[in-house]
Amino acid sequence: MIDFLLNGQPRSVAATPDTSVLELLRDTLGQTGTKEGCASGDCGACTVAVGEADEAGKMHYHSANACIMPAHQLQGRHLVTVEGLADGDSLHPAQAAMVACHGSQCGFCTPGIVMSLFTLHEAQSETPAPLTPERLEAALGGNLCRCTGYRPIRDAALTMGEHPAPREAWWFEAPAMASAVQTDAGEADSTPPDERFLQPTTLAALLTARKRHPDAPLVAGGTDLWLDVTQNLARYEHVIDVTRVDELSRIEAATLDDGREGWWVGAAVTYTRLTPLLDEHFPAFAHLLHRLGSAQIRNRGTLGGNVANASPIGDTPPVLLALEARLLLAGPEGERELALDDFFLDYKKTALGEGEVIRAIFLPAPKPEHVLKVWKISKRREDDISALLGAFHWRLEGGVLREVRLAFGGMAAIPKRAYIAESALEGQPPTEATFTAARSALLEAFTPMSDVRGSADYRRLAAANLLERLRRVVVDCDSAEEVMLNAYAH
Ligand SMILES: Cc1cc2nc3c(=O)[nH]c(=O)nc-3n(C[C@H](O)[C@H](O)[C@H](O)COP(=O)(O)OP(=O)(O)OC[C@H]3O[C@@H](n4cnc5c(N)ncnc54)[C@H](O)[C@@H]3O)c2cc1C
Ligand code: FES
Ligand code: FES
Numbered sequence: 001m002i003d004f005l006l007n008g009q010p011r012s013v014a015a016t017p018d019t020s021v022l023e024l025l026r027d028t029l030g031q032t033g034t035k036e037g038c039a040s041g042d043c044g045a046c047t048v049a050v051g052e053a054d055e056a057g058k059m060h061y062h063s064a065n066a067c068i069m070p071a072h073q074l075q076g077r078h079l080v081t082v083e084g085l086a087d088g089d090s091l092h093p094a095q096a097a098m099v100a101c102h103g104s105q106c107g108f109c110t111p112g113i114v115m116s117l118f119t120l121h122e123a124q125s126e127t128p129a130p131l132t133p134e135r136l137e138a139a140l141g142g143n144l145c146r147c148t149g150y151r152p153i154r155d156a157a158l159t160m161g162e163h164p165a166p167r168e169a170w171w172f173e174a175p176a177m178a179s180a181v182q183t184d185a186g187e188a189d190s191t192p193p194d195e196r197f198l199q200p201t202t203l204a205a206l207l208t209a210r211k212r213h214p215d216a217p218l219v220a221g222g223t224d225l226w227l228d229v230t231q232n233l234a235r236y237e238h239v240i241d242v243t244r245v246d247e248l249s250r251i252e253a254a255t256l257d258d259g260r261e262g263w264w265v266g267a268a269v270t271y272t273r274l275t276p277l278l279d280e281h282f283p284a285f286a287h288l289l290h291r292l293g294s295a296q297i298r299n300r301g302t303l304g305g306n307v308a309n310a311s312p313i314g315d316t317p318p319v320l321l322a323l324e325a326r327l328l329l330a331g332p333e334g335e336r337e338l339a340l341d342d343f344f345l346d347y348k349k350t351a352l353g354e355g356e357v358i359r360a361i362f363l364p365a366p367k368p369e370h371v372l373k374v375w376k377i378s379k380r381r382e383d384d385i386s387a388l389l390g391a392f393h394w395r396l397e398g399g400v401l402r403e404v405r406l407a408f409g410g411m412a413a414i415p416k417r418a419y420i421a422e423s424a425l426e427g428q429p430p431t432e433a434t435f436t437a438a439r440s441a442l443l444e445a446f447t448p449m450s451d452v453r454g455s456a457d458y459r460r461l462a463a464a465n466l467l468e469r470l471r472r473v474v475v476d477c478d479s480a481e482e483v484m485l486n487a488y489a490h
Helices: 021-028 093-100 112-126 133-140 148-160 168-191 203-212 225-230 271-281 281-292 296-301 303-309 316-322 419-425 434-444 456-475 477-489
Strands: 002-006 009-013 048-053 057-063 078-080 238-242 249-254 262-264 324-329 334-339 342-345 357-364 371-376 389-396 399-408
Touching: 002 303, 048 112, 057 078, 057 112, 057 296, 093 148, 112 148, 112 296, 133 148, 133 249, 148 371, 203 238, 203 324, 203 357, 203 456, 271 281, 271 296, 271 324, 281 316, 281 371, 296 357, 303 316, 303 357, 316 371, 316 389, 316 399, 342 419, 371 456, 389 456, 419 434, 434 456
Parallel strands: 002 078
Antiparallel strands: 002 009, 048 057, 048 078, 249 262, 262 357, 324 334, 324 357, 371 389, 389 399
């Protein structure tokens, strides 16, 4: 059984391990306000808000795509849907603003948009901050509307604070809900809600589950795995959820045996939780996260899932390769560390052994003299997968390039370092001749694929152009990039 709160009411529902939150709502509970558009996390029509209590019992809500969220992950959580917002005839400010601004026409996208506005409203109530264009784009970038156009919806976002809350605000009700949620979550530790959807809370229990059910997929955010259910109609006998495993959920400062300082980021840490660390220490990486999926995806997707998925066009692996990140793998034989470079073997093939899981990813702390740049090329700025991604890490010493690391996504069957091009740059001044040699080396070494996101020729040309952009940034670091970003913005 899944025990959770739906719009403040306790629910206890049985579901197979491959049921999504959307199926649970519409098919089992008859709550059809939440819509299905694409069933692949792209359109946002199915957006719901998921509330979790923090250690102090305070509720925090994040938006999620119900179509690709496993229903069992609701255990002990508060699910808020569009049906739960109004109090009789009194609309929630997100709804009232959408009405006032004419933000809806056919109405199919509207429940999802209202729920994204609801989580924005809750975040604003918790920590008021200016609603900058960037914040609005981040909040609404995962919601598509085919008829209204986005200006009225944006207007609704900007004015919802002027509408009164219909009842005592949600956060005043939070303590009562929080205690119910915490009790349920505590019980879930000893009695899994469904024997076939396993929710271990320790690494030891996770490894035991993996041993008992070797064919069961691991699921973290489900933002890759669940597409197999919705698009390929995969059915699972058992599923093992890693999101409640304590050891996979921490971010810990550490020093490696080779003396490098940094952080072990638990494989089940979501992008949203990772953002403050990246904002502070890796601004270029943080900037990339703003362009990874949508808020709904970043709220649930994890760094471990992105690495384990081993997609050649995954966004974080090239950055992690350029930073020389390491992995901590845990399995029946114990734990082992591995350079990320040794993890990707072939298309979607990794060095993960039988029964192993990724426990954490090591991010080395940046040194002041090093520069990291990350450039993602995709057809759309918001919520789009890369056609190509380049990540570059280097330092300049006495006018020559040192410790150059160049890594690409979309240029081979795996995310890959450009070793020969790195050698062409290492120890050289950043002249046009040096970079011409690096470009030739790059094009020699890579055989990109052609697909809907770009032809092989396009990818080769774009990768060579990224090296030219790199040269300009190296010779005139800040102003060159500012000029390029301004050109892009216009
Ligand atoms: C609409 C949409 C937009 C997206 N946009 C982007 C984008 O812009 N850039 C991008 O890179 N990706 C994007 N993705 C893909 C996806 O969001 C990311 O790859 C994400 O990081 C996957 O993490 P997850 O936690 O959801 O993984 P899951 O789907 O839960 O798992 C992915 C794979 O990793 C395995 N796995 C999970 N955790 C572990 C572990 N600890 N140890 C071993 N194996 C594990 C699972 O078994 C599965 O095979 C998008 C997806 C969608 C649906
Ligand atoms: S139905 Fe489109 S994102 Fe879920
Ligand atoms: S109102 Fe019709 S899709 Fe948005």
